[in-house]
Amino acid sequence: MKTIGIVTDGVTKLEIFLNENIRLIFGEKVKINNYQFKNLEKNHLIDDDVILVMINDRVVKVKEYVDDTSKIIKINRSIRQKDIYKLFALPEGMDVLVVNDNEHTIIETISSLYGLGVNHLNFVLYNKNIDQSNIKVAVTPGESNLVPNYIENIIDLGHRYIDSSTFIQIMTKLKIEDKDVTKNLIKYCDEVISLYSGINNTYKHLTIINEELNSIINLSQNGMILISNKNEITICNESLKNILDMDEYIVGMKVTDIDNVEVKKIFELKEAEDEVVKFKNKYLNINKYKINSFGKNTGTYFCIQEITHIKKLEQNLSKKLRYSGQIARYNFDDIKTQSLILENTIKLAKRIAKSDHTVLITGESGTGKELMAQSIHNESLRANQPFIAVNCAAMPESLMESELFGYEEGSFTGALRGGKKGLFEQANNGTIFLDEIGDMPVYVQTKLLRVIQEQQVMRIGSNNIINIDVRIIAATNRDLFKMVKEEKFRSDLYYRINVLPINIPALKDRKEDILMLLQSFIPNKRELSDEVKNILNKYDWPGNIRELRNVALYIDTMVENNKVTIENLPYYLLNYDLDEDIKNIQMKFGLNKIIEVIDIIRDFNLENKSAGRSSIMNRLKEKEVVISEGEVRNILASLKELDIIESEAGRKGSELTNKGIRLLNKIGR
Missing domain, CATH: 3.40.50.300 (P-loop containing nucleotide triphosphate hydrolases)
Incomplete structure (x- = not known):
């Protein structure tokens, strides 16, 4: 198994996060070893296949502890799309304090943000020895505990994720060409903004083309195999393995390494044009072609058909010629x-x-x-x-x-x-x-x-x-x-x-069919969360069954386990859900009052304070919002009914749900 070594300054939450981040892409296909600089000894060299460090000066520092410096990769890090949008909501030209664990990482964070297009803000380096209390907003990548107390609003972007360009470097050095790893990286690219979007998009484009070609090749009933001029098997479809009764994975093998003597004889044929060969208890039709690229021979292609399959095609063709009409398939x-x-x-x-x-x-x-x-x-x-x-x-x-x-x-x-x-x-x-x-x-x-x-x-x-x-x-x-x-x-x-x-x-007139049909369209059984069920039942489905089938396919593609949550739904369903709620509460109370109440609850939650009705009323008076206690009571009841807040009697009071946070993000608060 290939190994990845991660070298950090010490055992921290960041080290754990990096391990989890790498598992998102590679799963259990690689082994991860963790090292700390303080524990390294010069006579003990790190011999992992790839060695990852966080910043440039650590690249120099780690060289004396590795057996091969070409294995060292400096991790590029980026931010998830859903986290970066919080910064775009801030007004242009605003001073924003950037807080991290040291000056190097602060500068790296600012550089990353500018590189990701967040260039409308004035980022200020945090210095604990300077009074910076004139700044009201701070941004930090997972180090909110370091933010000074005088900061009113903290935007915690969470630990920065490993950029997809780094994963491509790792895959190249480890020579990993695994379908699951590629699928994981494509999905990852859609969630984490890449610092190198050109590389990212090119990789996705080439991977998709490769997948499409593999799908087309495997759809063919003909056995297809491509052998390089170095005698290595580079392409082999499922039909060929079925025709030749092969179970082993032979892509990457040399023809001479194939154990089955009868199979090896077929690939060693010097010439074959409609050559009929007996193989076990069946007859095969074999054609061999030379592949040329820019005038140079690059390999050999075999097309193998089973004679019984050819006869079956002839029978089907005759049947279609006799009966050229169309049929109805459904009842x-x-x-x-x-x-x-x-x-x-x-x-x-x-x-x-x-x-x-x-x-x-x-x-x-x-x-x-x-x-x-x-x-x-x-x-x-x-x-x-x-x-x-x-x-x-x-x-x-x-x-x-x-x-x-x-x-x-x-x-x-x-x-x-x-x-x-x-x-x-x-x-x-x-x-x-x-x-x-x-x-x-x-x-x-x-x-x-x-x-x-x-x-x-x-x-x-x-x-x-x-x-x-x-x-x-x-x-x-x-x-x-x-x-x-x-x-x-x-x-x-x-x-x-x-x-x-x-x-x-229409589907909107028979809501009882929505969840039943959705489950029938998903190949694998999935459990829908209550929030997902609520969104699906509230949606009007203008595309009806056709649209529902598309959503089912989307869910089946996005879900990694059996539980379907709102993160697994297409974005337009979530927007529709929020748009309907905004309409309802706006008709009842007016949008401005509602937003003020939700904003205050959010502030209390961030401060870890009780968001009781009296506390909310006091804060509204401070903001000079004209509103009665009865209105606040009714607003809280409506927000709870719409699952925008959760309310508990006692000290905790009201708390924003995930849906409430999504609503604030949607309206740009």
Whole structure:
């Protein structure tokens, strides 16, 4: 196992923090050893693979204790994004005292802050021998105990985190190419502001490209392997390992080191072009190619296929050529709900499915209109016939008429030889689903009306009538009745398609489905905190099921354990939650009074003093805020109800919750 040595001046909270910080990226994949300068002996050399020190003069100092000075890395440190935003809320030109454990670290902190773009403040070095009581605000990276008592406001940024550029240096020196480590660093880059954003962004970009390429390679059913001109295996996909019945991880190995003699023989073939080889109880088709880069041979690529897989592809191709129609994959069992309103909608849709009349499905975007249309088709007598789905909004106007109704050869420039069947003809005896019908051009609406009335189509450039038997299901998220009044949609067509109307309720109208559906979309079982449940249930979900699925995928990506907290939610959900609360309390009491009360509670909490109602009233009088005790009582009750504060009887009084702190940060206090 690779080792990392951390050399500090002594055992401190910082040393513990650095250990935890390194574990965030490397987990248990490296061993960490801690050393203190005061305990080092010159005859005992540090032989770890990488040696980390905090500041430049310690780099010089540690050299006499290491076996190889090229292993030394000076740690660059930065600040988390959520902590740095506190400084941007301060007014421009304000004097801010910077406090740390010594002058070197104070200067380093100031340099880091300027480097991160905090250049609107006048940072002042703390000197305990000078009276600096004229300064009201101090900033410190985790050393708030050193801040003098006369400072009114302390912004504690917490210990500065190791910059991502340092982690890239460590990974390079240790030659670590681990998927989990890379994933951890990408996530880390989004939370900690990098001092070297160009390096950071380039690393993320290259890593994402590499991941995408690996994903594409592993999607292939063909066995793929790339061998360098040094006879080392650089790429090997999962299909190749399955075809050759290999369990071991062979990337990085030399071909000569492979234990399996039969496998080794395949990679030692001098030439192979559609070479058929018997391997165990199966036959393989092998192709070998030389890889050239800038005119130089850089390696060899093998593409290996199992003959049985090739035959299966041929069978599937023949089947598709025989049957070129589309199918409906979903049925009513796929519609999950605990909502009475949607259950009644499903019951209605099942009755409608047995009919053969035209259906109009309405509902907001993302509610599952196509899912409902496919379910109706699969419940109908046409279930074994084609289901053709057409998105009227996505299809170019110039192509819509020819795609829907077909055309004859030579009817326009670019027409296919022999002409083409339209989608209505392809859907014969089955169902055609016209999604987003409200976006259909008026001239196409006219022709569609005739098709519905007569159950006949005429191809472009033809005089022949073609009889069809097609059921039409239309869908839209627009108000067609309003469009009819505005003469944007034909009234006669509207009444032709609105024979059997179904409205799918929006997610905001069936709140009982939100948490159930979210859990069903997350591959791994997760436990939601009460605060998360509250935010999800309060949100209006304008994107409906589609948006809920996206949030589920986001949560599954962000959560490292089974507990889902508000930090694992997309930022816009948190902002929505706070915006709604701000609206509610502003309507009741006025925003200024509310903020004054929350501000005072925050100040009391920071001072570790009781935030009782009488103490709050006294502080409001000092600030000359005109407010009655009854108003304060009602404000505190509302804040507690909204989970912005927690209140306890006795000395402790009111205390800001995490949500309350988020609210203050949002309004810039």
